[in-house]
Amino acid sequence: MTWIRTVIVLVAALVLLSPLAAEAQDYPTKPIEIVVPFTPGGGTDLIARLLADYMGKKWGQPILVANKPGGGGIIGARAALKDSRPDGYTVLIDIHTTSSMHIGAWKTPQLTLADRKYAARIVRDPMVFAVKVDAQWKSFKELSDWVKAHPDQLIWSSVGPSGPSRYTAFDWFTQIGVDPSKTRMVITEGAADSLTKLAGGHVLLSIHSVAEAHALTTAGKIRLLAVLSPSRVKYLPDVLTAEEQGVMKGVRVQWWAAVAFPSATPDPIVKKWESAIAEMTKDPAFLAGADRINMNIDFLNAADMRAFVEKEVEGYTDMAGKIGIRR
C-alpha cells in the first residue's frame, strides 16, 4: 500500500505548495468573484456581467458575479473591500454612490478612499433631464424658465435622498436661482420606479443616467430635454447638452463604474487588471455588448481614476453640506 502513501504525500505537497506558485504572472489560478453591491438588473450588475464574460474568456478562469445588495451598496462594498482577502480574487464594481457620494455625505463614512485601490474606470454615463413625452416644455430652457416662475409646482422624482438625481437637481436649481426646498421631491426606489412614475404622469421631471432612461425614451413614453455632459452622447445625437442650451455650466454629477480592490492587494495584480480593462474597452465584441445596454464606455487608468474620484469627493462634500444632508 505504499503507493497510496506516495499519492497522499504528493497531493498534500501540491496543495501546500500551490499558494507559493501563484505569483502575479500566473494570476488568476482559481475562480474570481466580482461583487456587485446592488440587485441584479441595474447598470452596475449589467456592466459586471459584461466584464465577467470578457475576463473569463481571456483568462480561462470562471468569473462569478455575486450580488450583495443592501444599505445603499455599502454592505456589498464593505464585504469586498474590508472583509475579503486582498489576493485579487475578490473584485468590487465601485460606483459613485459607494465611494465619492458616500464619503461626501458622511462625516464619518463607513468606507474611505484609503480602503480601495482602483484598477480603472470602465463607464461614464451622463445624467439626463427627462419629461413625459407630451409635456408642455419643448426645451430645457423653457422648463428652467417655467420652474423659475412656478417652483412650487415642480413635482420631480429622485432616487434616494442623496443619490445622483438629487445632486444634479440641486446643481441645476442653484445655477438657475431656484430655492430647492420650494420644489416637491418624490423619493423613489430606483430608476425603474422613478421613470414609471414619470411615464404615468405622477411626477413632471425625472433625472437619470442615459442608460437608465434609454428604453422608455425609445419606446416613446418619455422625452429627454438635456444631457449633462461636456459633449453630446453618441446614443442620443439629437439631445442637446445643458451647456449648449445656456442653462448650466460644468458637469458636477455623473454615473460611473470602476473596478476596485482592497487596498492591500498586490500592485502587479491590480496592474494586470488595468491593462486587461484597457484592452477590453477597445474590443469590438465588448463594445457591442455595451451598446446593447447603452453604456457609455469611457476608460480611465488607475492614476487618473484616483484623481477623478478625489475631485468628486470634494464636490459632493460641498454640495451635501449646502443641501443640508451631510451628517
Next chain:
Amino acid sequence: MDVLGHLASGFGAALSPTNLMMAALGSLLGTLVGVLPGLGPTAAIAILFPLTTVLAPAPAIIMLAGIYYGAMYGGSTTAILLNIPGEVASVPTCLDGYPMAQQGRGGVALGISAIGSFFAGTLGVVALTFFAPFLADQALRFGPPEYFGLMVLAFTVIASLSGGSLVKGFAMAFLGYFISLIGLGPSTAEPRFTFNWGPLMGGVDLIALIVGLYAISEVFIGLEEERVAITQKIRNVFPRLADLREAFPAILRGTGIGFFLGLLPGCAPGVTVFMAYDVEKKLSKHPERFGKGAIEGVASPESANNATSSAGFIPLLALGIPASAPLAVLLGGLLVYGLQPGPLLFQKNPEFVWTVIASLYVGNVILLILNLPLIGMWVWLTRIPYGILGPVILLLAFIGAYSVRNSMFDVGVSFVCGAIGFFLRRHQWPLAPMLLAFILGPLLEKYLIQSLSMSGGNPLIFFQRGISLALIVAAALLLLTSLALVRYTRRRVKEETAEELAL
C-alpha cells in the same frame, strides 16, 4: 399587433423537442425542490438557477419558468400534507388543506389544487397573451396615492388573519412592522434600529425571515415532537363531481382576484391569496367550515396564486418590475442573457417574448400531466424519516437564506427567526399578520411619503383621485365587514365547539 400570428410562431418554437424537454425538466425539478418542506419558489429558483446558465436564453428562461411553476405547485403539496408553507403564498392553502389531509382527503386537496392551478395558470396566460401590450399602459395609471389605497385595503386582511384574538393579530402585525423598520428607511435612508452595526443596515431579508419562521421553526417543532412522517395513504387524487361543483366557483373567483391584482406591479401572490381566501370565506354560506377542511379554502387561494404568478409576467416583461421575490430572481435570469425587460422587449425581442409566453401554456399542461399521476411519488418524498429530512431542510433553509444576498448574516437571521417562530407557534400567536405587515408596512410608508411629497403635504390627495378614493372606501367597508364577521364567527365557533378559534 398581430397577437395570434406571434403566438403561433411562439408555439412553433416552444414545441421544439429541446424547449419541450426544458419545460418538463424545469417543472419536474421545481416540484422536486418545492415539495421539500420549507422550500418555496424563490429558494427553488435560486438553488436551481445555476443549472440553466449553460443554456441559450430561450430554453433557459423556459426552464426557469417551469421551475417557478413547479415549485409553486410543490409548495402546495407540503402545505397540504405537512402544514408547512414554503412561501407566504402557500399560507392560506395550509388553513384548509392540512385539515383536509388530516381527514384523509389529502389526495382530493392535492387534486383540486392541481386542477385549480392549471385552470388559473392557463386563463392567466391567455389574458397575458391578449392584454400584455395594453395593460403595460394601464399599470402606469397607478401612482403613489393609488398604491397607498391598495395597501390600506390589503392591511384590512389582518383582521381576518388574526385567528381567535384580534389583539394577538394586531400585536403580531406590529411586531412584523417593527422588524421591517430595521435598516435604512425607504425614503429618508436614515438608519433605524441598526445600533451602528453594519449588517443591520441592510435590514432583515424577507427570505431569511420566511425560511426561519416557517421552515426552521418547523424543524424545531418536528424534533421536539419526535415527529414521525404522515403514513396516510393517498387513495384518490381525482376529486368527485360534487367536490368539483363546490370548488369551481371558488376557482373562478380566485383566478379573477389573483389575475387582476397580480397585474399591479408590487402585488405579490402573498397578498392576493389572502384576499382570495378571505373573499371566499365572506361569500360562503358556511364560513365556519373554513379552517376545518373546506375545499373552497384550498381551491381559491391556489387558483389565485397561479393566476397572480401568470399575471406577474405582465409587469415583469412589459415594465421590468418583478411583483414578487421569485419573479425578481427570474428578472435576474433575463438580464444574465442581456434581455432587458421593459416596454421595448415586446418590440425588440418579439420571438423571445412569445416563445416564453407559449411555453407558459405548455408548462401548465406538463405540470398537470406530471402532477396528477405523480402525486403518490411527491407524497412518498414527504414521508422521508424526519431524522433525515430535518437536517436536510435545515441545510437547504440555510442555503436559501444565504443565496439571496450571499450573506452569512442572513443565515443567522433565519436561525433567530426560527427560534422566535418556534416560540410563537407553541403559544398560538398567529404568524401570518406578522409576515403581512413585514411585507406591506414599508410599502405603505413609502407610498404615503411619496403621495404627500406630490401634494406638498396635503392628505386630501387620497380622496381627490378616483382610484385611490375607491380603494380607501372599499378598505373601510371591508374592515367593518371583517370585524363583524370575525366576531360572528368566533361566537359561532364558541357555540359549536366551546373552543377558541385558531387559524
